[in-house]
Every structure is written in C-alpha cells, then in structure tokens.
Amino acid sequence: MHPSLHNLKAYPFERLRHILADIAPPSELTHLSFSIGEPKHSLPDFLKGVLDDSISGLNYYPSIKGTDCFRQSAADWLKTRYGLKANGLDKSNILPINGSREGLFAFTQFRVDPTKSPLIITSNPFYQIYEGAAIIAGAKIKFLDSLAENNFSPDLERITEKEWERCQILHLCSPNNPTGAVMTVEQITKAIELAHKYDFTIVSDECYSEIYLDEESPPPGLLEVCEKLGNYSFKHCIVFHSLSKRSNVPGLRSGIVTGDQQLIKNFLQYRTYHGSSMSPTVQLISEALWRDEKHVIANRALYRKKFSVVTKILNPVMSFPEPKASFYLWPKTPIDDVNMTRDLYAKKNLTVLPGQFMARTSEGRNPGQNRLRLALVATVAECSEGASRIASYIKGL
Ligand SMILES: Cc1ncc(COP(=O)(O)O)c(C=O)c1O
CATH class of the missing domain: 3.90.1150.10 (Aspartate Aminotransferase, domain 1)
Structure with missing residues (x-):
C-alpha cells in the first residue's frame, strides 16, 4: 500500500x-x-433533450482531451466571463476533469516533485482534498490561517523566503469554502509575482466563481489577472472550474482545468495513463450548460x-x-x-x-x-x- x-x-x-x-x-x-x-x-429543463441526443456517443472510447465542442464551449465561457481578449486561451489548453475534486487531486500528483523537499501552501480552513492530495504526493503542507484581521484571505506576507523557495504549489480558493471571502485583483497579482519569482504553480480553485451576491461585481479570476499583467501563456497559473455549483449538477462530475500552456500539455500526458476521460454524455450535457447563462x-x-x-x-x-x-x-x-x-x-x-x-x-x-x-x-x-x-x-x- x-x-x-x-x-x-x-x-x-x-x-x-x-x-x-x-x-x-x-x-x-x-x-x-x-x-x-x-x-x-x-436542473434547467433543456437538459432533457440533450440527454436523448447523447446516447449515440456511447459506442466509442472518449479521448482524454475531450471533444472539440466541449472544449470550445468552456473556452467561450471563460473568455466572456473574464473578458479575455488576447489569444492565450483557446480550446487547446483546456482539459475536461470529472469534477474539480478529482482534477485537483490528480494535478497535485502530477505537479509535485517529491525529490525536492516539496512544500504546498494552503489557506486554513481549506477544502480537504488539498491536504489529502499533498500527503499522497509526498509534500509537506504549510497552512496560512485565514483570519478576520486579513478579511479571511491568506496573508502571503507571512511566508518566509525559505518556504517560498521550497513551494511547488500555492492553493488559492476564491470565492472561498468555507469563509466566503473573495480575493482582490491586488492579492492575486501579488501571488502571480511570487510564483514568477520562486517558480511555483498557483492552483486556483474557482468552483464557486458563479455564486456571488452583487450581480454587478463578479469575483475576479486568476486568468483575467494574468492577462492584465501580460502573462498571456498563463505561466505558473492553473485554474479549476466546475459545473457542480454553477449549474447545480454535482452528480454530473464535470469540470475543466486550464491555464499554463506547458503544464496543461504535460498534464494531458499524465492523464492519458491515468485513464480519466469524460463520458461523451457528460460532455454533451456540459457543453449545453457552459453555453447557457440564464x-x-x-x-x-x-x-x-x-x-x-x-x-x-x-x-x-x-x-x-x-x-x-x-x-x-x-x-x-x-x-x-x-x-x-x-x-x-x-x-x-x-x-x-x-x-x-x-x-x-x-x-x-x-x-x-x-x-x-x-x-x-x-x-x-x-x-x-x-x-x-x-x-x-x-x-x-
Ligand atoms: C472548494 C471546493 N473545491 C472543489 C470542490 C469539488 O467540487 P466538484 O468536484 O463537484 O467540482 C468543492 C466541493 O464542495 C469545494 O468546496
């Protein structure tokens, strides 16, 4: 074992x-x-029709990469949601995941190099998969307490130079489970600057991005801040999104991972052996959901x-x-x-x-x-x- x-x-x-x-x-x-x-x-009513159409997809093995239509729907959504104008994001650097839980766990196993005394920095409290994935990957965890005095967001200033040097993954979770805190553009910018300086990966879990109270101010995301900073290939930055909360389909097991073009390319290779493709039925339903905002x-x-x-x-x-x-x-x-x-x-x-x-x-x-x-x-x-x-x-x- x-x-x-x-x-x-x-x-x-x-x-x-x-x-x-x-x-x-x-x-x-x-x-x-x-x-x-x-x-x-x-669930939205339009899903019933989509389900009927999806049966014919079941007689072939789906690719790990996902269908063009699925990835295009997610790319279109991301571009609209985050106002992305540069050409850094297209369907070629989006992969399907069977819910962000599975994707977050797998990405950690793929990204951590256990031979280099790895450190994963995670805010505290936190979504429990970050810790389990770190333990299995052989990384130590540094917890950053989210407290009232820092508006329940992780205070990156508290990490020492030595810890940043060992850091391989920094988890961000905004909007946050369980505190509900939303990171500002300035806080995300700081994280990106640190990732460039110390060569670690920001793993941004944005599965609550579509549940916010002020219709006029949606929470900022890592991809849009990258674009603002001119980081068009999203170097050092990985983002997870999910349909579970956005579209009330936790049973569908459907999400996406995107960001750093090189990492996504290599992650695809990892997943080829992992064998974690998304069912064609799930892809068709997901495509319809990413394309609907109502x-x-x-x-x-x-x-x-x-x-x-x-x-x-x-x-x-x-x-x-x-x-x-x-x-x-x-x-x-x-x-x-x-x-x-x-x-x-x-x-x-x-x-x-x-x-x-x-x-x-x-x-x-x-x-x-x-x-x-x-x-x-x-x-x-x-x-x-x-x-x-x-x-x-x-x-x-
Ligand atoms: C912060 C956070 N990330 C990820 C997940 C996993 O969601 P899913 O696997 O349904 O996409 C959850 C689920 O509760 C969560 O709270």
Missing part, C-alpha cells in the same frame, strides 16, 4: 457522523441540514434570497463576515463549535459543520474553532427555518 495512506485524516463528514452518533434528535421537528455543500436547486443567473438570485433571509435572522445573535460569494456562512459561535453542533442536532434536529473540522491547528490555534460552516443549499423556507432554530438555540443559552 502507499506508505502515506495512514497519514490521511478522517474526512469532516465522517467526523460529523461520529460526534452525532449517540444523539437521538427530537422527532417532532423535521430534520434540516446546513452541513454538506451540495447544491439542490433544480440558469446561472436564476441560481444566483435564489442564493441571494437565502442569504438575505438567513442573515436577517442570524445578525442579532451571531457575527459573521459579510457574505460576498459562495453559499456558505462562517459565523462565530457563542460556545465551542463541536458542542454547539451536537446541541443543535440534539435540541433542534439541525445538522451543521463545526468550523474546526475544516481547518488544522497551526501556530498554536485552529482558525475554524468557535465557528460553524452553514451551507445554504436547502430551500428558502428550510434555510429560514434552520436559521430560526439556531437563533432560538442561542437565545436559550
């Missing part, structure tokens, strides 16, 4: 199941869940409504960073987050995720401690009811 397998930590949801296992929630209340970040809004706008409007309802109920009893993007709230808890999670289940039949499960202790503190991650994926009515249960629990303390 792989020697690092035993270093993998229990996944947050496994830990959640464990801490709730001995509790019988009140049966007179229906169970509500704010714990898992699984989109639940309905359902994405409707999706955002629904999240906006939920944020408005929930923050109104929770504002008097909890403090949290002003939600800008993603579908999470990251409130401070009045008592220990694990105890509060157990209590909410025991007394209110509501499942939430303790903030400390999304983070690791670094520099003597766990930046997720005494916070909860609330995923606003249920219906507006359920989100409102869940928030009311939290408020009434806090008032009763």
Whole structure:
C-alpha cells in the first residue's frame, strides 16, 4: 500500500457522523441540514433533450482531451466571463476533469516533485482534498490561517523566503469554502509575482466563481489577472472550474482545468495513463450548460434570497463576515463549535459543520474553532427555518 495512506485524516463528514452518533434528535421537528455543500436547486429543463441526443456517443472510447465542442464551449465561457481578449486561451489548453475534486487531486500528483523537499501552501480552513492530495504526493503542507484581521484571505506576507523557495504549489480558493471571502485583483497579482519569482504553480480553485451576491461585481479570476499583467501563456497559473455549483449538477462530475500552456500539455500526458476521460454524455450535457447563462443567473438570485433571509435572522445573535460569494456562512459561535453542533442536532434536529473540522491547528490555534460552516443549499423556507432554530438555540443559552 502507499506508505502515506495512514497519514490521511478522517474526512469532516465522517467526523460529523461520529460526534452525532449517540444523539437521538427530537422527532417532532423535521430534520434540516446546513452541513454538506451540495447544491439542490433544480436542473434547467433543456437538459432533457440533450440527454436523448447523447446516447449515440456511447459506442466509442472518449479521448482524454475531450471533444472539440466541449472544449470550445468552456473556452467561450471563460473568455466572456473574464473578458479575455488576447489569444492565450483557446480550446487547446483546456482539459475536461470529472469534477474539480478529482482534477485537483490528480494535478497535485502530477505537479509535485517529491525529490525536492516539496512544500504546498494552503489557506486554513481549506477544502480537504488539498491536504489529502499533498500527503499522497509526498509534500509537506504549510497552512496560512485565514483570519478576520486579513478579511479571511491568506496573508502571503507571512511566508518566509525559505518556504517560498521550497513551494511547488500555492492553493488559492476564491470565492472561498468555507469563509466566503473573495480575493482582490491586488492579492492575486501579488501571488502571480511570487510564483514568477520562486517558480511555483498557483492552483486556483474557482468552483464557486458563479455564486456571488452583487450581480454587478463578479469575483475576479486568476486568468483575467494574468492577462492584465501580460502573462498571456498563463505561466505558473492553473485554474479549476466546475459545473457542480454553477449549474447545480454535482452528480454530473464535470469540470475543466486550464491555464499554463506547458503544464496543461504535460498534464494531458499524465492523464492519458491515468485513464480519466469524460463520458461523451457528460460532455454533451456540459457543453449545453457552459453555453447557457440564464440558469446561472436564476441560481444566483435564489442564493441571494437565502442569504438575505438567513442573515436577517442570524445578525442579532451571531457575527459573521459579510457574505460576498459562495453559499456558505462562517459565523462565530457563542460556545465551542463541536458542542454547539451536537446541541443543535440534539435540541433542534439541525445538522451543521463545526468550523474546526475544516481547518488544522497551526501556530498554536485552529482558525475554524468557535465557528460553524452553514451551507445554504436547502430551500428558502428550510434555510429560514434552520436559521430560526439556531437563533432560538442561542437565545436559550
Ligand atoms: C472548494 C471546493 N473545491 C472543489 C470542490 C469539488 O467540487 P466538484 O468536484 O463537484 O467540482 C468543492 C466541493 O464542495 C469545494 O468546496
């Protein structure tokens, strides 16, 4: 077996199941869940017709590279979304991935050179795959705590020269899971300058890019900042996008990876042996989704409504960073987050995720401690009811 397998930590949801296992929630209340970040809004109707058309594609092996039509649809979307004008981005440097989770994990195995004492720098709290992928790739992880004093974005100034010299991957996740923070163009620019100086790869996980509250100011992305800086081949920069959150299709397993032209070329070779092609059915559905913006706008409007309802109920009893993007709230808890999670289940039949499960202790503190991650994926009515249960629990303390 792989020697690092035993270093993998229990996944947050496994830990959640464990801490709730001995509790019988009140049966007179229906169970509500704010714990898992699984989109639940309905699928666009036009998908049904696309599914019928896709059957004929199943009698051949799909290429790892993906179809021209699939890659063109993603390239067109990226160009429009980020206002890319130079010719650096075209379908030749986009690859399909079976969800960004799989792509992020595979890219880390491909990119890390274990013979050079590799370091991966990741903000803390973080999406758990970054850590698991680093462990299996044989890299050490440096956690950068995302705290209120730096607006929940990683403070790159805290990394030493020696650490930058060892760094092979810097993970960015903007909009962020779980804090909802959005990095500014200036912060992304700084990261790119450092990547050029120290020759590491920025892996930018942008799977929440389409869920934001202000319709007039979509979160900036790594590709557009590269173009602004004249980095037209996206050197040192890799970007992951996904349809899971944008289009409410987490079961489709569809995303894309793009950016640094040389790295994408070499990653294609890695994936050829990895054997991770995307089903033609998934490619056809994905193409239709990348080409439609109507359902994405409707999706955002629904999240906006939920944020408005929930923050109104929770504002008097909890403090949290002003939600800008993603579908999470990251409130401070009045008592220990694990105890509060157990209590909410025991007394209110509501499942939430303790903030400390999304983070690791670094520099003597766990930046997720005494916070909860609330995923606003249920219906507006359920989100409102869940928030009311939290408020009434806090008032009763
Ligand atoms: C930050 C982040 N990145 C990546 C993913 C993986 O998404 P998918 O594999 O569905 O594209 C998730 C899923 O919750 C996530 O929160």
